[in-house]
Amino acid sequence: MQYSHEDENFPLTRFESMLKTNDILFFDSSEFENIIHHYLENGKIALSKRAIKLGLEQHPTSINLRLFQVEILVIENKFSEADDLLDSLHNLEPTNEEIFIQKANVLSKQDEHQKAIDTLLIAIDMSNSPEDDADLYALIGMEYLFLDKFDNAIIYFKKCLESDTTDYSALHNIVYCYDFLDKNNEAIDYLNTFLNSNPYCEVAWHQLGRQYFAIKEYAKANAAFDFAIISDDTFVGAYIEKGKVLEKLKKHEEAIENYKITLALDDPTSFALLRMGHCYSKLGQDDLAIQFFKKTIDEDPLLDRGWIAICKFYMKRLNYQKALYYVNKAVTIDGDNVVYWKLYATINKRLKFLEEAERGYKRALELGNYELDTWLDRSDILTALGEYEAAIFNLLQTTEFYPENAEIEYRLAGLYFTVHQSEEGRFHLKNATCINIDYSFIISELFPQLTDRPLVRAIISDAKKTSNG
CATH class of the missing domain: 1.25.40.10 (Tetratricopeptide repeat domain)
Incomplete structure (x- = not known):
């Protein structure tokens, strides 16, 4: 049987035409669940509530539709009403793990994170599916993050990843915890172990490279980013990080090549353009350096590092008039940036524009510098x-x-x-x-x-x- 995206949207189309015409059409409960889920995903709360109301009129005994009602109550911060509804649902279905997940959600929203963890552990005991377990472990990991208990969080994010090796957000969270605890070597050990059984996981290679970069093991970082690129040759982040490593290794031409690849794969990022400018500057290719610094501020006028780079480029070459032109533009775009005002003051001072220089220093002090x-x-x-x-x-x-x-x-x-x-x-x-x-x-x-x-x-x-x- 042919199945297309249109079939998936068919109940939604029928439902929306029903709302327009006020005709009452019948939907089975799973269709209502999909419709409500779609509206919640897209932040359409009023339509979600309409769908729940109509769904419950047609399927008054559906626990899942009632659970959507709980979600709405949580969104509206009506925690005691959500709790009451969950208690009544628990009496009807005491072994429904989804009820415990929602109970944990209500507790978490009220900063009762330890109670939320205890409730999620009950849900895990009831669960029959490893896939659901992965989600539950991830939720417990997040609760431990709220409590700043990073070691406990690591344990549960690891359990999540053991149940589902494709859950990259759990992988990111593990590395985040290690970073927070300044445990780069432990992160490296974990990532290497993970890669032994998942050798083509580009995200893990990328994270491993970043850890080596943090402890200044640039050759190892470079190799890790190479493996990330072998695993996925369209991975923009890996080319960016590899470029940064090559800069540290003083291989500026190679760094530029990697940044160029990111421009070909995706919309240009201001970061890649800025780094290319710095590389050309290091290579003494001033025309290309300034060209890329200008591209950086065109791409992202709010990126302060772009304006700072272009001002410092001209200051270094004693072209203070040009530096002044760009710093004036910078303070017009963001008048609360302390670094801009310090540069503004320094440049005006060099040009002997003392009143403007004094204004710059005064503004920097007002902004807390x-x-x-x-x-x-x-x-x-x-x-x-x-x-x-x-x-x-x-x-x-x-x-x-x-x-x-x-x-x-x-x-x-x-x-x-x-x-x-x-x-x-x-x-x-x-x-x-x-x-x-x-x-x-x-x-x-x-x-x-x-x-x-x-x-x-x-x-x-x-x-x-x-x-x-």
């Missing part, structure tokens, strides 16, 4: 602009994050002397020389007008004598 150099660079620019009070205020804020720091204290000393607050200047200069005399060059560098002041010279020379003595 409290690195010492951000505070100091902003203060130096405010000093250069003659904004001495603002520079002082900026440095006093800095001392909250970096108390007793010589670089800050010398600057405060210089600024206080500059605004004729000699007592404060003297206090901070003495403090600075006590912390570290080696930074006293900051005064001559940033405040050359102060170097001949007797008080300043006396404090610095006294401190030098003391440190040498």
